[in-house]
Amino acid sequence: MAASDNRQVNTKVIAVSDSSALAKAAAERVMTRIVANGGRVAICLTGGSSPKQLYRLLATDAWRSRIPWNRVHWFIGDERFVPADDPLNNMAMARLAFLDLCAPACNIHPIQTDTGSPEQAAFHYESELQSFYGADQLDPARPLFDLVLMGVGPDGHTASLFPDYPAVEETERWVVGVPKAHVEPFVPRVTLTLPALGSCREMLFEVSGPDKRAILTRMLDGENLPASRARSMGETIWLVDTAALPEDFSGQ
Numbered sequence: 291m292a293a294s295d296n297r298q299v300n301t302k303v304i305a306v307s308d309s310s311a312l313a314k315a316a317a318e319r320v321m322t323r324i325v326a327n328g329g330r331v332a333i334c335l336t337g338g339s340s341p342k343q344l345y346r347l348l349a350t351d352a353w354r355s356r357i358p359w360n361r362v363h364w365f366i367g368d369e370r371f372v373p374a375d376d377p378l379n380n381m382a383m384a385r386l387a388f389l390d391l392c393a394p395a396c397n398i399h400p401i402q403t404d405t406g407s408p409e410q411a412a413f414h415y416e417s418e419l420q421s422f423y424g425a426d427q428l429d430p431a432r433p434l435f436d437l438v439l440m441g442v443g444p445d446g447h448t449a450s451l452f453p454d455y456p457a458v459e460e461t462e463r464w465v466v467g468v469p470k471a472h473v474e475p476f477v478p479r480v481t482l483t484l485p486a487l488g489s490c491r492e493m494l495f496e497v498s499g500p501d502k503r504a505i506l507t508r509m510l511d512g513e514n515l516p517a518s519r520a521r522s523m524g525e526t527i528w529l530v531d532t533a534a535l536p537e538d539f540s541g542q
């Protein structure tokens with residue numbers, strides 16, 4: 291495993307050999323964040339394919355037995371506006387992979403998609419987050435989440451914050467509706483905003499496979515993309531496997 295500081299302040303790149311090492315390293319970070327907080331822990335999950343291996347790993351005996359499930363709460367950073375049992379639903383994927391096997395139902399916090407519109411779903415989830423947090427303003431001294439998991443899309447989006455969409459510039463709202471996606475699946479989305487996602491002790495990107503190399507190169511070059519703007523008020527880590535790492539990555 292090689293670690294280096296990226297050109298971006300407070301962002302660290304950790305390189306691992308392959309996708310299974312990446313899932314294991316991510317699971318270790320999940321555990322570290324849980325152990326660091328002896329009280330109620332809040333973890334914000336992500337959708338897409340990148341975290342699936344991590345989620346399945348957490349459900350295996352070796353990891354499952356280490357997690358104090360009763361005190362860990364699981365949120366989701368963005369949702370596709372499809373029914374809760376649709377295979378495209380991000381929380382459905384996480385539930386199937388590990389949450390329904392391990393976590394108390396009351397600790398699972400999906401974005402409701404049976405509301406009339408993505409915007410209504412966003413207001414609903416924002417008020418759920420605010421009630422969990424106990425305030426409607428984020429306090430820089432008190433992060434909303436212990437850990438936020440993230441992925442990056444081929445266009446540099448993260449969560450459902452797509453390049454040049456107004457949602458990326460949102461500074462007040464915690465959650466917004468996104469009427470149309472920039473990439474597949476082309477369904478409306480609901481997404482946490484950069485301030486809400488950034489209110490965390492650690493933001494952990496999982497970046498895996500050769501298809502991610504081009505976008506990772508652009509991010510490492512400091513291009514202004516939603517994924518490069520997503521930053522924790524604490525630590526931001528890009529966990530990257532060698533297939534995704536640019537060939538000329540020096541480890542700076």
Ligand code: 6PG
Pocket residue numbers: 336337338339340341368369370380440441442443444447448449450
């Ligand atoms: C979603 C995600 C999205 C995802 C990236 C990466 O709803 O699709 O939350 O932001 O993390 O698109 O997706 P992959 O892991 O599938 O490459």
